[in-house]
Amino acid sequence: MPKRVDHDERRTEIAEALLRVAGRRGLHAVGMRDVAAEAGVSLRLVQYYFETKEKLLLHGLRQLTERFGERVAAQVRAAGDHPGPRTVIEALLMASLPLDEESRVFHLVYTSYAVLSVTDRALAEQPFIRDPEAAEERLTALLGLAEEAGLTRPGVDARIEAVGLLALSAGLGTSILVGQRSARTAADVLDRHLDRIFRDRGGSSLAERIAQ
């Protein structure tokens, strides 16, 4: 048989090119030809690995969320060996903020997809709308743990707090993305919010940890 090329790897490379272009010029502006040029291959090849543009977009979305999930996991892992619930939650939320270029691209492209999904049925049925659900479950569990350990202030409802924290960090994320807020301000706000959930301030503040 012919050249031994790892199809999955090739697909990953091309999808990566798609995400790069989308991050640079906006998802709405990427064409098949742009992706091909960015990946350094011919237009035909892009068609070969993803028969249609829609499939390419869907694959790109999947790849985007996967990579982001890994990134967040790594950042949480870096938070320490036996971190308290607040530390883990802080790491989780901060990792979701578009503070560096990679994360900025993620937010931009992900939000583009989310907007498209409102008017595109095929996109709306995609599981990427279910990823936040998983995050909610995890956050709720973490808050429940903290509650049992007596770390939270009285009257804290884990699920409601989880939803609020996710919405807050999502809102802060987009406001950073559009250049409305600085990373510093966002960290301050997040810090204050966590102060109202937890009894004790965990270690150093988020704001201090940002060199901005």
Next chain:
Amino acid sequence: MPKRVDHDERRTEIAEALLRVAGRRGLHAVGMRDVAAEAGVSLRLVQYYFETKEKLLLHGLRQLTERFGERVAAQVRAAGDHPGPRTVIEALLMASLPLDEESRVFHLVYTSYAVLSVTDRALAEQPFIRDPEAAEERLTALLGLAEEAGLTRPGVDARIEAVGLLALSAGLGTSILVGQRSARTAADVLDRHLDRIFRDRGGSSLAERIAQ
């Protein structure tokens, strides 16, 4: 001179048609021909009143924010004659949530514009990015008033709270938009958050006020 047609009125009608189509099929999918058909006029007329598509889009954005501002103002006015700061803030934030069709369209189109503005310089320089600033000022002032009146809990920083509240309601808004949360859940979260800022629960809760 020729037929006395109010140009501004005409422009408003056409821009309204643009927003309707954008709300139905997504901003990325609207073409000049779609707008013309929706407005019941010829393509040429759309070109006549807005020479270029970019100008049409910018006018549509301005119109969108204006209409939304009026809507919010009306909803706040409906909150009562001498409402307390919390009531006003609640009305403000709830009016920003996409609970009915009109507001849903606003959120969708506005978010579309925001996403585009990240990669489009002309859009980024548009003042619609400054509207949230005005909202922040107003919220900060309201919270400051509440603080002076002794209505808030100790340790409340008006500006940080304002930023947090806006980010929270923006995040809740988009999560409602993509069908991830119900209006009820969003109201609950907002309620809880306000409970942590204010000493007393204002009148009835937001959640109770929603028939959902």
Next chain:
DNA sequence: ATTTTGATGATACAGCCGTACCAACTTCGT
């Protein structure tokens, strides 16, 4: 009444898009 100017319509054009087609090349099995 005629000219002038604003308002409207039909149609054409150039460019880009996603996709399809066809030819060529590479590498493996026999």
Next chain:
DNA sequence: ACGAAGTTGGTACGGCTGTATCATCAAAAT
């Protein structure tokens, strides 16, 4: 060595887009 199958490139097609052109009509001014 030969052919088959996987892989790649060049190019063309149909459709849609925003914009421009040309012509027509209506109404006010002289």
